Each structure stands twice: as structure tokens, then as C-alpha cells.
Amino acid sequence: xxxxxxxxxxxxxxxxxxxxxxxxxxxxxxxxxxxxxxxxxxxxxxxxxxxxxxxxxxxxxxxxxxxxxxxxxxxxxxxxxxxxxxxxxxxxxxxxxxxxxxxxxxxxxxxxxxxxxxxxxxxxxxxxxxxxxxxxxxxxxxxxxxxxxxxxxxxxxxxxxxxxxxxxxxxxxxxxxxxxxxxxxxxxxxxxxxxxxxxxxxxxxxxxxxxxxxxxxxxxxxxxxxxxxxxxxxxxxxxxxxxxxxxxxxxxxxxxxxxxxxxxxxxxxxxxxxxxxxxxxxxxxxxxxxxxxxxxxxxxxxxxxxxxxxxxxxxxxxxxxxxxxxxxxxxxxxxxxxxxxxxxxxxxxxxxxxxxxxxxxxxxxxxxxxxxxxxxxxxxxxxxxxxxxxxxxxxxxxxxxxxxxxxxxxxxxxxxxxxxxxxxxxxxxxxxxxxxxxxxxxxxxxxxxxxxxxxxxxxxxxxxxxxxxxxxxxxxxxxxxxxxxxxxxxxxxxxxxxxxxxxxxxxxxxxxxxxxxxxxxxxxxxxxxxxxxxxxxxxxxxxxxxxxxxxxxxxxxxxxxxxxxxxxxxxxxxxxxxxxxxxxxxxxxxxxxxxxxxxxxxxxxxxxxxxxxxxxxxxxxxxxxxxxxxxxxxxxxxxxxxxxxxxxxxxxxxxxxxxxxxxxxxxxxxxxxxxxxxxxxxxxxxxxxxxxxxxxxxxxxxxxxxxxxxxxxxx
Ligand code: ADP
Ligand code: MG
Numbered sequence: 001x002x003x004x005x006x007x008x009x010x011x012x013x014x015x016x017x018x019x020x021x022x023x024x025x026x027x028x029x030x031x032x033x034x035x036x037x038x039x040x041x042x043x044x045x046x047x048x049x050x051x052x053x054x055x056x057x058x059x060x061x062x063x064x065x066x067x068x069x070x071x072x073x074x075x076x077x078x079x080x081x082x083x084x085x086x087x088x089x090x091x092x093x094x095x096x097x098x099x100x101x102x103x104x105x106x107x108x109x110x111x112x113x114x115x116x117x118x119x120x121x122x123x124x125x126x127x128x129x130x131x132x133x134x135x136x137x138x139x140x141x142x143x144x145x146x147x148x149x150x151x152x153x154x155x156x157x158x159x160x161x162x163x164x165x166x167x168x169x170x171x172x173x174x175x176x177x178x179x180x181x182x183x184x185x186x187x188x189x190x191x192x193x194x195x196x197x198x199x200x201x202x203x204x205x206x207x208x209x210x211x212x213x214x215x216x217x218x219x220x221x222x223x224x225x226x227x228x229x230x231x232x233x234x235x236x237x238x239x240x241x242x243x244x245x246x247x248x249x250x251x252x253x254x255x256x257x258x259x260x261x262x263x264x265x266x267x268x269x270x271x272x273x274x275x276x277x278x279x280x281x282x283x284x285x286x287x288x289x290x291x292x293x294x295x296x297x298x299x300x301x302x303x304x305x306x307x308x309x310x311x312x313x314x315x316x317x318x319x320x321x322x323x324x325x326x327x328x329x330x331x332x333x334x335x336x337x338x339x340x341x342x343x344x345x346x347x348x349x350x351x352x353x354x355x356x357x358x359x360x361x362x363x364x365x366x367x368x369x370x371x372x373x374x375x376x377x378x379x380x381x382x383x384x385x386x387x388x389x390x391x392x393x394x395x396x397x398x399x400x401x402x403x404x405x406x407x408x409x410x411x412x413x414x415x416x417x418x419x420x421x422x423x424x425x426x427x428x429x430x431x432x433x434x435x436x437x438x439x440x441x442x443x444x445x446x447x448x449x450x451x452x453x454x455x456x457x458x459x460x461x462x463x464x465x466x467x468x469x470x471x472x473x474x475x476x477x478x479x480x481x482x483x484x485x486x487x488x489x490x491x492x493x494x495x496x497x498x499x500x501x502x503x504x505x506x507x508x509x510x511x512x513x514x515x516x517x518x519x520x521x522x523x524x525x526x527x528x529x530x531x532x533x534x535x536x537x538x539x540x541x542x543x544x545x546x547x548x549x550x551x552x553x554x555x556x557x558x559x560x561x562x563x564x565x566x567x568x569x570x571x572x573x574x575x576x577x578x579x580x581x582x583x584x585x586x587x588x589x590x591x592x593x594x595x596x597x598x599x600x601x602x603x604x605x606x607x608x609x610x611x612x613x614x615x616x617x618x619x620x621x622x623x624x625x626x627x628x629x630x631x632x633x634x635x636x637x638x639x640x641x642x643x644x645x646x647x648x649x650x651x652x653x654x655x656x657x658x659x660x661x662x663x664x665x666x667x668x669x670x671x672x673x674x675x676x677x678x679x680x681x682x683x684x685x686x687x688x689x690x691x692x693x694x695x696x697x698x699x700x701x702x703x704x705x706x707x708x709x710x711x712x713x714x715x
Contacts, residue, residue, distance in 0.1 A: 014568035021199030041318030049136035058131030081570030084110035115153035140172035144184035208375035209395030213469030230299040237305035256282035259289040296323040297544035309361035323545040333369035416451035519551040616646035659705035
């Protein structure tokens with residue numbers, strides 16, 4: 001099974017290796033075990049049911065809560081050559097009926113549905129009449145009331161499973177790892193504990209950073225400017241904040257959209273589409289945005305405020321870098337923001353025990369903002385990994401900024417606040433410290449304070465930032481409400497009494513994520529043209545990672561292209577020529593000499609240059625170049641039978657041939673049985689035991705593939 005799984009991975013998806021957990025999950029599922037897969041966002045859960053779907057004889061039903069994204073998922077699958085469709089409420093009835101008919105006729109391997117569909121009786125009737133091999137339940141935490149996104153209709157799934165005969169294999173998938181949610185899932189779906197596969201939660205390509213004590217708007221603008229053109233999501237805690245930040249970016253002419261639950265559905269969809277289609281590169285949003293977002297080239301996720309717990313943080317931050325490219329996850333941390341989250345918990349309808357549970361999670365989120373040790377380590381530790389190592393690349397691990405002693409300035413600020421009786425906010429305090437001529441200051445007599453103008457060599461903005469810094473460090477405590485008043489904490493008292501020094505780090509340097517080269521831009525342009533023509537988001541055509549690899553490896557032909565991550569046979573066929581011609585033209589123009597792209601994919605024996613006279617080797621080379629048997633026969637003007645015998649000859653001579661590509665996976669078991677039963681390796685008696693659609697060559701390929709076993713009589 002695993003060999004076949006690997007073939008599907010390579011030929012359809014164009015990937016060389018399984019990621020952590022995928023192999024294990026696929027093996028369990030194809031062995032008929034109901035499985036719970038827990039992998040982080042972006043870890044690659046989809047392949048864990050898409051590949052088995054190709055290996056199983058029947059249909060795979062995928063239940064997913066996000067109808068707005070089903071179309072993209074299906075488009076992406078169709079592009080890799082996997083027949084699939086979706087059914088949801090966005091489709092007109094006529095279209096639904098047509099699709100149901102096609103499903104009934106076995107035209108699809110994968111069918112995506114929303115859980116609500118399970119409440120439609122006619123649909124349930126259909127499900128009972130077709131052969132369902134696998135039921136994949138995406139975002140499976142939705143089944144649990146402890147999860148962060150409970151969906152009552154997920155509870156229908158249990159009934160569904162009991163009604164379909166024979167029972168399909170069940171695969172539940174989630175990125176939520178809390179024990180309570182896990183338990184709910186396995187109990188409700190009757191999954192055995194030993195069939196829970198949980199991978200490491202590390203995402204190697206994410207670089208975490210906490211930025212505190214800085215002007216957040218300014219940081220944001222600088223960051224976006226420095227990384228212009230890169231896709232990013234900015235999460236803010238409230239709709240109002242989203243509107244404000246969005247306006248701020250818009251005024252600066254930055255290509256930003258926004259998304260929150262206060263907007264109409266049409267507006268939200270439109271904004272989301274523009275983001276997915278690379279029309280706008282920035283999305284400012286509340287946590288309402290992003291569940292199931294498959295956009296793979298999100299390069300940064302910035303949290304303007306802390307979310308309510310680490311689960312949400314990791315899920316939202318994890319939307320960066322699904323394509324495996326280096327990406328940044330930045331938290332702009334201000335301790336007072338915890339108050340918004342506390343407020344939301346307080347206002348909720350949870351019972352007291354549950355609220356306490358939420359508060360304690362919030363405290364751990366705040367502690368993340370404060371920690372000075374490795375951020376990734378903190379996250380992995382939170383998710384239950386034992387002894388996670390330091391990452392060496394997060395903001396804390398790489399922090400080499402100098403500590404500057406700012407005790408005296410801190411004393412000036414703190415004593416000024418004390419003299420103002422701890423009854424004012426940041427702006428007013430900064431004005432007094434810088435000696436502002438504001439009338440209001442005069443009217444309350446603050447111009448008479450000894451601290452008036454004590455920092456007049458600085459501007460108001462700098463002093464405000466410094467006050468933010470003191471707040472972040474816990475010397476000041478803002479009160480609740482829209483115009484928080486700053487109060488001194490116990491630590492502030494220590495500073496004022498000269499018992500505690502204050503150190504401040506220099507400003508954070510804003511890193512530039514990636515430098516894209518000229519060719520990458522050209523390829524991106526071409527990708528955009530295809531995306532527009534085919535009305536799909538660009539990343540459905542090729543991921544950024546694939547384009548970047550192309551622009552570095554400079555493939556010269558189809559064979560080279562196939563070595564590149566994310567290019568399977570179907571995509572090669574659809575786009576190969578066009579992308580090659582852009583690359584070739586670029587290299588010609590720049591006078592770049594190219595080497596072969598090193599073969600990484602399958603260990604292929606290299607074919608010597610003198611193949612011209614050995615006919616079967618010419619055939620072999622053409623096969624390696626990605627041609628089908630039929631095409632080779634046409635091109636060489638020989639019969640398909642000859643091509644087939646060439647391949648067998650090559651195999652005998654030790655040239656590696658991937659026979660699986662000629663054995664449709666759904667037939668393999670049948671062929672194996674027939675070979676057994678015929679007690680012979682002669683083709684005709686075997687063929688007689690099999691349905692007509694299984695060709696001689698499929699049997700031949702099967703025998704070649706298993707030749708060692710066959711000669712030992714094991715098959
Ligand atoms: P999630 O676990 O969040 O559902 P996805 O299934 O959406 O993650 O996968 C995230 C990205 O990783 C996708 O772009 C997918 O094509 C890519 N991916 C998945 N498996 C592999 C693999 N074995 N090698 C390379 N890329 C992969
Ligand atoms: Mg997913």
C-alpha cells in the first residue's frame with residue numbers, strides 16, 4: 001500500500017517525501033483502521049485522506065465546515081488530476097442534482113460536503129446507495145463542545161456512520177490537541193486510542209517573535225513597507241480595531257482588505273476572494289477570518305492584540321507558510337490587551353468552572369508575551385511536547401540587542417505620574433513630560449509640577465513609546481475602559497526608591513522575509529494569467545515554493561520540471577510548456593548556462609548518451625520524460641505492444657521502472673488474487689479470471705513489479 005501511496009504522492013501531487021505523520025496515518029487508514037490525525041495547521045492533513053481516496057475502490061466523502069473554500073479545494077484537486085466535486089448550499093438545485101447523479105455514477109473519487117448536508121434525507125439515501133470507502137472528517141474538533149468551534153450538525157456524523165453499509169473507514173482530522181477535545185472525538189466516533197496519530201507540533205519554517213513596548217501602528221506600517229508585495233494577515237481583537245487598522249493602511253495606499261463578522265456575507269466573500277487571488281496582499285481581520293484558509297503563500301501573520309489562548313494563537317499564526325517557505329508570526333504584545341479578552345470571557349455565558357478554565361488559558365497566553373526564552377519551545381511545551389529544544393531562530397533566540405540602562409528616565413516618568421495623582425492617560429502624561437503648551441495643562445496647573453518639561457529634549461511620540469515600554473514591563477497598569485488611566489505598580493515603587501534598575505532593549509529591527517528575484521516575478525505573472533483564465537486562486541496552479549524552486553533550479557525540459565516540488569504529471573502537462581518558455585527566454589536573455597536539475601525524486605538510473613541505437617532505451621528515455629505509452633508509440637511509429645515490451649526489456653536490464661503507474665490501484669488486489677488462483681504466470685489464464693477492462697499489460701506490469709516474489713512462488 002505504501003508504495004502505491006508514494007507513487008500517488010509523486011505523480012499527482014509532485015512531492016518527494018511524506019511529511020511527519022502522513023505515512024503513518026495513510027497506512028492506518030488504508031489498513032482499514034478508524035483514525036484520529038492531529039497535526040498542526042499547515043502540517044498537511046488533506047493528503048492523509050486524498051491519497052487513500054485514490055487507493056480505495058469507492059468514494060471518499062470529506063466533511064468540512066467551510067463551504068466557502070470547498071471550491072478551491074476541489075479546483076486544486078482537479079488540477080492534480082483527481083476527479084472530485086463538492087455539494088453545498090451555494091450551488092443551484094439543478095447543479096446539485098447533476099452532481100449527485102455523477103456521484104451515483106462513480107465519476108468522482110472525492111466528494112466534499114458541509115455537515116448540514118447530512119440533515120437532508122435525499123442526500124442520506126444517496127449515500128446509502130453508493131460505495132463509500134472512506135469518510136474524512138476535517139476540523140473534527142467541531143464535534144466537541146470543548147473545542148473552540150462547536151458545530152451541532154457534526155453530531156449527525158455518528159448516525160451517518162452507523163447507517164452506511166459496509167461501514168466506511170473513518171478518518172478524523174484536527175489541529176486542536178487538547179486532551180478534552182481529543183477524548184470527545186474518539187469517544188463520539190469510536191476511535192481506538194492506539195489509532196490516534198499526533199505529530200510533533202513544530203513548524204520548522206515559522207519564525208516567532210514578540211514585539212513589545214513599541215508603537216504598534218508604526219511597527220505595522222514599517223513592516224508592511226519593508227515586506228511589500230508579500231501576503232500577510234493582521235489579526236485584531238475587535239471589529240472596531242479591524243476597521244481602524246484597515247483605514248490606517250488604506251490611507252497609506254497599502255493594498256489591504258478587511259474581514260469581520262460585522263460585514264455582510266457578500267462583502268466578506270468579496271474581500272476573501274481578493275486576498276486569495278493575490279489581488280490584495282494584506283488582510284486585516286478578526287478571528288472570524290481564516291478557518292480552513294488554504295492560501296499557501298501567506299508570508300506573515302501579525303497579531304495586533306493577543307488572542308484568548310495559545311490554541312487560537314497557534315492556529316491563527318500557523319496560517320503563515322503552509323507552503324513550507326520561511327514565514328513570520330509576530331505578536332505585538334501589550335499586557336493591557338489581556339483585559340479585552342478577560343472582558344469577553346466575563347461577558348460570555350460559560351459557567352464559572354469553564355470561565356476559570358478560560359482565564360487560566362489566557363494567563364498562559366500573556367506569559368508567552370512576557371517570556372524571554374525560546375518562543376517555539378514555549379509553544380511546543382504548551383502543547384505537551386516533552387523537552388522541546390530551543391529553536392535558535394525565534395525573536396528571543398536571536399535577540400542580540402543591547403540593554404540600555406534607562407533607570408533615570410523611568411524615574412522621571414514614574415514620578416511625574418505620581419505627581420499627576422495617577423489620574424491621566426498616556427497622551428496627557430507625555431505632554432507634561434515634554435513641556436507642552438497645551439491649554440489644558442495650564443488650566444489644571446501641571447505646568448507648575450517639578451516634572452513639567454523634564455524630558456523636553458524628546459518629542460511627545462518618543463515619550464509615549466517609552467510609556468508603552470514601561471507598561472509592557474509591568475511598571476504601569478492601565479485601567480479598563482476606552483481611555484485608560486495609568487497607575488503605578490509595586491515595581492514602579494521600587495524603581496522610584498532606586499531599588500530596581502530599568503533596562504531597555506533597542507528597537508527591534510524589522511526583518512525582510514524574502515528577496516524575490518526577477519525570474520520569480522515573471523513566473524508569478526504567468527501564474528496570474530493562468531489563474532485569471534481558469535478562475536482559480538494562483539496558488540492552486542503552483543505554490544510560491546514551486547515558483548521559487550523553478551526560479552532557482554532553472555529547469556530546461558519536462559524531465560527537469562518533474563524534479564521540482566509541487567509539479568506532478570497533470571500540472572506538467574497543463575503548464576509545463578508555458579513556464580519552460582518563460583524560463584528559457586529569461587536564461588537566453590541573461591546568457592545563463594544551465595545544468596541538469598539534480599534528480600531527487602526517484603533514484604533513476606541515468607541513461608547513457610548512446611541510446612540512439614538501442615531502441616528500447618529510447619523508449620525508456622521518453623517514458624522518463626513523462627510521455628505516456630500511447631504517445632511514445634505515436635511518436636516513434638511503433639505499436640503500443642512494442643513499447644510495452646521495450647519497457648519490460650529495460651526492467652530486465654536493471655533500469656528502474658515504476659510499474660505502479662501502469663496498475664490502476666483499484667485493480668491491484670484483483671490481479672493479485674487472479675495470479676494466485678491461476679497458479680501460473682502465463683498471461684492468458686490470468687486474464688480469463690479478470691474483468692475485460694484489466695488489460696494484458698496491467699497484468700504484465702503487476703508481474704514485473706512483483707517478479708521477485710513471483711519467482712519464489714509467494715504470489
Ligand atoms: P492542514 O494540515 O492545515 O490541513 P494542508 O493539507 O492544507 O494542511 O497542507 C498544507 C500545505 O502543505 C499544502 O500546500 C500542501 O500541498 C502541502 N503539503 C502537504 N503534504 C506535503 C508533502 N508531503 N510535501 C510537500 N508539501 C506538502
Ligand atoms: Mg486542512
